[in-house]
Amino acid sequence: MTVRADPYAALRFPEFRALLASGVASSFASRALAVVIGYQIYQLTKSPLALGWLGLVEAAPALGLALIGGHVADRRDRRRILLITRVIMLVTALMMAFVGGTSLAALYTLVFITGLARGFGDPASSAFETQVVPMGAFVNAGSWLGSAGQAAAMVGPAVGGFAFDLMGARGAYLMIAVLHAVSLVTLALIAPKPLPVMPGDPEPIGQSIRTGVQFVARDRVLVGSMALDLFAVLFGGAVALLPVFAHDILKVGATGLGFLVAAPSVGALLAMLWATRHPPLARAGLSLLLNIAGFGVSIIVFALSRSLWLSLVALALSGAFDGVSMVIRRAIVRLRTPDHLRGRVAAVSLLFIGSSNEIGAFESGVAANLLGTARSVWAGGIVTLLVVAATAGLVPELRHLSLIEPQDD
Known part of the structure; x- marks a missing residue:
């Protein structure tokens, strides 16, 4: 909604x-x-x-x-x-x-x-x-x-x-x-x-960093939304393997690879522009879970596809689902974090994102080498769906989250 x-x-x-x-x-x-x-x-x-x-x-x-x-x-x-x-x-x-x-x-x-x-x-x-x-x-x-x-x-x-x-x-x-x-x-x-107003006396840098990490760890909604992004990209990402799909599976050459690489960004851009008119605030947590599940399904369809057009549609949809989830995750971090902690919480979020991107590319290569390219990607999509189901069950606060009423710091 x-x-x-x-x-x-x-x-x-x-x-x-x-x-x-x-x-x-x-x-x-x-x-x-x-x-x-x-x-x-x-x-x-x-x-x-x-x-x-x-x-x-x-x-x-x-x-x-x-x-x-x-x-x-x-x-x-x-x-x-x-x-x-x-x-x-x-x-x-x-x-x-x-x-x-x-x-x-x-x-x-x-x-x-x-x-x-x-x-x-x-x-x-x-x-x-x-x-x-x-x-x-x-x-x-x-x-x-x-x-x-x-x-x-x-x-x-x-x-x-x-x-x-x-x-x-x-x-x-x-x-x-x-x-x-x-x-x-x-x-x-x-x-x-x-400058941000700091409560209490200034902390040493080590304690300050621990305070930021502990704040995220104590907020089940924050850590749940960040973990969803981490595992969705870690197991469900296919970007690193697109050259293999273009050359060996779809056989569309470098030009086709260019279209495949651009497709997720096109979907994400359209979804984010849509979100400027229809922000996914009501039942935001459920929407986040459903969009990441949609991302996983799109990746499975892409892995099974042998048609360039179906592959492009699947990748564009994966970008659209990811785009909406990005808007929601960004809103969760902004609205649930007090101003004096925003830099440290943003740093934790960046570590989740950066780790998922860097390690995800490595994981994709290892999994493709062990299982085969297409099989590793659709298996990763299934793991993404399992992660969504586990998060929905383990973090009911996220499942019931609404962002219509901004939270006070």
Whole structure:
């Protein structure tokens, strides 16, 4: 069940429009950078292993520093943290253009620096969103930010690849630097916000991090929704195996692979835009469970399909179900977390998401090697359905959750 709402509620706030523009520019830059630097490193090395190291070099500092970044976001000016990290992103893009050149070590070093910046910037960004719009617009703001992220996921890589072919690596990095500059300028249009009000005396960093983790662990709805995302992506994800489906099962070549990769983002974007008009607030917990179950069923259909069109529909539906569940999970985190803990709770959530993405790709490869590609994917979809059923039974608070009435901190 959904409720009708003002689809432009968050957009009516000028500062949110600035935040959205900043996020769009930053997301486009990041998506384009992934293609450009990946393609350049492969040109330099001709080694798939070098691409694997590329992902690890960025993910390790980003995930490793997330909890510390969450602590800092709850103690310092979140806007200033974002401005500093955006400056770092801008400088690293410029250095890739003028210093990276043909040096693999330099490129890895710069990517590692961007990972360090993400470790502090991602928790601050998640927490800062709630300081830009009032609580009543949190869900709508999340839908618009999610839609922008999906648009960047669809268009950003193509823009990065086109820029590389047209202007070479240096020109592409300069374009990415311009996008980071736009992100920085639009973020600076937002007025400084007050520091979070901390109850009691300041805690040492170790205790502060434990406080954030314990807050999530005590809230069965929070930990249940995060665990659903973790296990759904861990076992039900098929993205890492799409090249195998395109080449060996569907036999649609590189062009078909491009359509397969884009299909989930198309579904997610449409679902998130729908959520701006019909936010899934009433019976949000049940809706979350049903959408993740729908994701699992879609993955099973995709694994069994031998038709490109059916596969595209199944992947688009998987993206749509995931898109709605993302809106709900984002709303749960925003509405159930007090302001002074938002950075640390966001960091825990990012660890769940990051772990599921990184470990999920590895799990997909191992399972496909043991069971066969198609069998491993439909089996993963079945595991996702079992996880949904187990969560519904073990966390009745989530099953009965409604977000129509925003909760007070």
